[in-house]
Amino acid sequence: MTTLDAHVHDLGMPGNPISTAVADSVALAGEKKTDLKAKDLKTDQEVRWCPGCGDYVILNAVQSFLPSLGIAREDMVIVSGIGCSSRFPYYMNTYGMHSIHGRAPAIATGLAASRPDLSVWVVTGDGDSLSIGGNHLIHALRRNVNMTILLFNNRIYGLTKGQYSPTSEVGKVTKSTPMGSIDAPFNPISLALGADATFVGRAMDSDRKGLTDVLRQAAEHQGTSLVEIYQNCNIFNDGAFELLKDPHTGTQWSIPLEQGKPLVFGPEGAACVVKDDFGGLRIAETNQVDADDIVVHDATRENPAYAFALSRLSSQDLRYTPMGVFRSVSKPTYDGMMTEQLDTAKVQQTADLNALLGGGETWTVGD
Amino acid sequence: MTASTPPIGAPNDDVSATAAHSATGGLVKSVVALDRVVIRLAGDSGDGMQLTGNRFTSETAAFGNDLSTLPNFPAEIRAPTGTLPGVSSFQLHFADHDIMTPGDAPDVLVAMNPAALKSNLSDLPGGGLLILDSDEFTPRNLAKVGYATNPLDDGSLQAWQTVPVPLTSMTLDALADSGLGKKEAERSKNMFTLGLLSWMYHRPTEGTIRFLERTFRRKPEIAAANIAAFRAGYNYGDTTEAFAVSYEIKPAPMAAGTYRNISGNQALALGIVAAGQRSGLPIFLGAYPITPASDILHELSKHKAFGIRTFQAEDEIAGIGAALGASFGGALGVTTTSGPGVALKAETIGLAVMTELPLLIVDVQRGGPSTGLPTKTEQSDLLQAMFGRNGEAPLPVIAPRSPGDCFDAAIEAVRIALTYRTPVMLLSDGYLANGAEPWAVPETASLPDLTGTVGFATGPNAASTDGTPEFHPYQRDPETLARAWAVPGTAGLQHRIGGLEKADGNGNISYDPANHDFMVRTRQAKIDGIAASIGPTDVEDPDGDATVAVIGWGSTYGPIGAACRRIRASGRKIAQIHLRHINPFPADLGEVLARYDRVVCPEMNLGQLALLLRAKFLVDVQSHTQVSGMPFRSAELAAVIQDAIDTTSTPAVPAGAAANGALQ
CATH class of the missing domain: 3.40.50.920 (Rossmann fold)
Structure with missing residues (x-):
């Protein structure tokens, strides 16, 4: 890619991904303001999530941290699907589209691929992105279109009033599964890594610092970023993440992922992560292993197998849940490559409509 | 019946004397003038009938006849050799006057094997010319299609002028010194056949020779073999006693101008390129491969120099979703598909109706329902196009009438989509998509100027209750009822759209009964109002x-x-x-x-x-x-x-x- 890029620039024709029509109208609207405050991102719309919903905390965290990215609000677009979380765009004073169930990654792909100048975000839920929209999610991840996907995982269908979701634990008793659900859940992080996603992270709705930290890295990443946010639905699945939120059990069962640091966790660092005998990872007691055997976290490992092994440490009941950035690797973005192909084509051929229409074998009839 | 009315039959389209084919009987070759001929080439899917047909079409176009083609091929890429399901055919009608169809029935049938004969003979009227590859009428091939006796010997072909020609063995003879193996050499029999037909109908040959040189420029020995077979076929016609007559069909009078031969899918793709150029908007095509629409994706993928982005999506839904996302960003979103794909796109089309964004949906119709007949033509998606969505979701529907007309129809569809901020359904079909005709190449400057249809919003268009200027995305143009289109990146015009009902004007979510009634009627009125821009019935x-x-x-x-x-x-x-x-x-x-x-x-x-x-x-x-x-x-x-x-x-x-x- 670098060679192609250099080639285009050598010829003095750097890629201009935005059409003249768009550039002109953007220019007419005046100067962009990038020194935003959180309140600049609020809209006049009344927020209509249930009182106590985890979505409020996430909205506040996003509005507080976004200004620090230095992006004008008119350059941000939030695309969502259907579900409680997908109401998110209405509360953000950016451009937005509240689309249809499961399709947000596809819509955002078209937008991001044709407007690489924008900061494109997808807000989705576990039902939206992993059930009806599962196909679009994995394909967006493998393509590496430049966008950030926030997956609000509450392990339940909220807007349709309480059916089990593709992340609900086996045996979940809901209105549609009175005897308990019988299908195994997705682990969204494992799924994303299976699709070779270049950025995968996980955060907790109530952990402002941790959430902000992962969101910032996701936003700065070039390519598709997926952030799974554990989000409490206090109406239909209250306390789903209590094991990790409770100060006592949370320390015991969360594995904080810190770049360059040994994976030690639990009260007084009593537990740690080491390699198992089959190319994966396992939990060990820190005082039973050599310090050198404790795995040092490195999200930039090219091979997704390490991050995948990390994602497999946790069980359905959330014990041993790694929190933080699993993977962050650099690969060419889909939109970037698309723009380069257009630039290359423009160097190779002239965009002459008359020549195109009159191309091929022609014959002329005289008067 | 009125007794005085003469029976149908006239010196016009589709009515010409096939009797002109009767041989004169002498050894001296004579030339008979015809006003029109319909030729059908039929063979195995592997025999290259479509290529042969297309080459003959190009020669005919270059010669200046008017023409119309009907390719007809199985959905299977390669059914078992020599079987009925594997038969592929190509019909070409060419004339010295303006014609409108590929012809009801062939005057000439070329059958490359018994399967081709069996599946096509019933279409050849009595007295028609029947050319057969006699080498292929082996007991094994006859048995494959259930011929108990050999039609070449059993007298069953007496009603036609039957000319058995050992096409395969003559091709092999012609290529004896080519260095090619038997199998490879045999493949050139379609070019031998093309050569024979080129002689018979006085077609120019230079174009085909250039074509073969170009196509096989990396395999010169294959190019040479095909050219040799083509020439051998031509010379065979010239010297054999089997064909005493050749035919001349004079060029058709056409309006002055530059012409090219064009298929419907090609014309449609070029129309989309032209619409992008004439509107100043970049094209974004989101598509999933589907017969018979894929050629539009292929064609547009070649034109990146025009700023056209093509996205091969993971499915039909993503194809239209991405196109709509691109439209939101200020591109001209296009999605191309066939009937089954339209069914999958229905929900997103509804979203486009609700968000009132321009979007072009091309449905190249095929036989349905379900997977139906992928390679055959039908017009059965009209009601799907009109009504195949939940809710009151009207959209404009337009249809081209001929392969070349697909170009103008695409531009007209884009005009409507941009002017009225609406998804537009363009209904082509398999017959238009694959059929071809001469097309007068238009001057770019003569095409509609669509720049005036874009008009992105650049500033507030309304005021809040306290007088603060605001942008209302559902503020409408009083004449067209089109809503304001502000693209992301435009400062101060941030807004949210989506599938939920919108309040008139400001576009906020609204569950108000009166507002919903008003908006449903307004969306309908907007589409109905397009009639004001399309002129009276022709x-x-x-x-x-x-x-x-x-x-x-x-x-x-x-x-x-x-x-x-x-x-x-x-x-x-x-x-x-x-x-x-x-x-x-x-x-x-x-x-x-x-x-x-x-x-x-x-x-x-x-x-x-x-x-x-x-x-x-x-x-x-x-x-x-x-x-x-x-x-x-x-x-x-x-x-x-x-x-x-x-x-x-x-x-x-x-x-x-x-x-x-x-x-x-």
Whole structure:
């Protein structure tokens, strides 16, 4: 890619991904303001999530941290699907589209691929992105279109009033599964890594610092970023993440992922992560292993197998849940490559409509 | 039947004397002039019939005949060799005058094997010329298709002028010194056949030789072999006693200009490129491969220099989703598909209706329902296009009438999409998509200028209750009812759109009953209002006093038009109406139809346009339908129309007029 890029620039024709029509109208609207405050991102719309919903905390965290990215609000677009979380765009004073169930990654792909100048975000839920929209999610991840996907995982269908979701634990008793659900859940992080996603992270709705930290890295990443946010639905699945939120059990069962640091966790660092005998990872007691055997976290490992092994440490009941950035690797973005192909084509051929229409074998009839 | 009316049969389209093929009997080669010929090439899918047909078409176009083609091939890429399901054919009609169809029946059938003979012979009228590859009529090949005896020997082909030619062995002889193996050399038999036909119909040969050199420039030995086979076929025709006659079909008079041969899919793709250039918007195509629409994706993928982005999506839904996302960002979103794909896209089309963004949806219709007949043609998606969505979700529907017309239809569809901020459905079909005709290359400057249809919002267009300037995304243009289109990146105009009902003006979510009623009616009114921009119904009635009208849409234009010529040649009168705009109809269509005693509507479905016309105008349309996967034959249509004319009695005093008179 670098060679192609250099080639285009050598010829003095750097890629201009935005059409003249768009550039002109953007220019007419005046100067962009990038020194935003959180309140600049609020809209006049009344927020209509249930009182106590985890979505409020996430909205506040996003509005507080976004200004620090230095992006004008008119350059941000939030695309969502259907579900409680997908109401998110209405509360953000950016451009937005509240689309249809499961399709947000596809819509955002078209937008991001044709407007690489924008900061494109997808807000989705576990039902939206992993059930009806599962196909679009994995394909967006493998393509590496430049966008950030926030997956609000509450392990339940909220807007349709309480059916089990593709992340609900086996045996979940809901209105549609009175005897308990019988299908195994997705682990969204494992799924994303299976699709070779270049950025995968996980955060907790109530952990402002941790959430902000992962969101910032996701936003700065070039390519598709997926952030799974554990989000409490206090109406239909209250306390789903209590094991990790409770100060006592949370320390015991969360594995904080810190770049360059040994994976030690639990009260007084009593537990740690080491390699198992089959190319994966396992939990060990820190005082039973050599310090050198404790795995040092490195999200930039090219091979997704390490991050995948990390994602497999946790069980359905959330014990041993790694929190933080699993993977962050650099690969060419889909939109970037698309723009380069257009630039290359423009160097190779002239965009002459008359020549195109009159191309091929022609014959002329005289008067 | 009026006794004085002469029978149908006229010196016009689709009616020409095949008897001209009878050999003169002498050894001296004679040349017979014909006004038109229909040739059908039929062979195994692996025999290269489509390529041969396309080359003959190019030669014919270069020679200056008018022409129309009908490729017909199985959905299977390569069915077992020599079997009936593996037969692929290509029909070409060319003439010294303007023609409208690929011909009802061939005058000449070339059958490369027994399967091709068996599946095509019934279409060849008695006396027609039948050329067979005699090498392929082996016991094994005959058994494959259930011939108990060899038709070459059993006298069953006596009704036709049958000329068995050892095409395979002569090709092998011609390539004996080429260094190619038997299998490879055999593949050139289609070029031998093309050479023979080129001699027989005085086609120019330089184009084919250039084509072969270009196609096989990396395999010069293959190029040389094909050219050798092509020349051998030509020389065989010139020297053999088997063919005493060759035929000349003079160039057709055409309006001055530069022409090229073009297929419907090609023309549609070029129309999209042109619409992008003429509107100044970048094109974004989101598509999933599907027969028979994929060639549009292929063609547009070649034109990146025009700033065209093509996205091969993971599925049909993502294809249209990405296109709509691109439209939101200020591109011209396009998605191309066939009927099954439209079914999958339905929900996103509804979102486009709700968000009122421009979007072009191309449906290259094929036989349905379900997977149906992927490679055959049909017009059965009209009602799906009109109504195949939840809720009241109107959208404009337009249809091209010929392969070349796909170019203009694409530009018109884009004009409507941009002007009215709406998804537009363009209904092509398999017959238009793969069929070809000469196309007068337009001057770019003569194409519609679409720059005025874009008009992105650049500033507030409303004010809040306290007077603060605001941007209201659902503020409408009073004339077109199009909403304001502000693209992301435009400072101060941030707004949210989506599938939930919008409040009139500010576009906030609204569950207000009165607002919903208003918005549903407004979306409908916007689409209905497009009629103001499309002009009155175009009626072709040279006599001006026909009492029967025939109305159609889409690819039936050719067969209906040819049928009308036959009707007029027989001394009868008929008015032809062919709709480009199906939703909305031209504003005067109801009045126009009311003028006729009878309205006949031929369609390749079970009467979908007829249903709309009856519902909308209370016109007792006579529906004539065919759903065989093949286009209408003009002779059959002519018979239907003639019957309608001959059985329509016009009372001296219309019943309504008499009643009115009594009241006065």
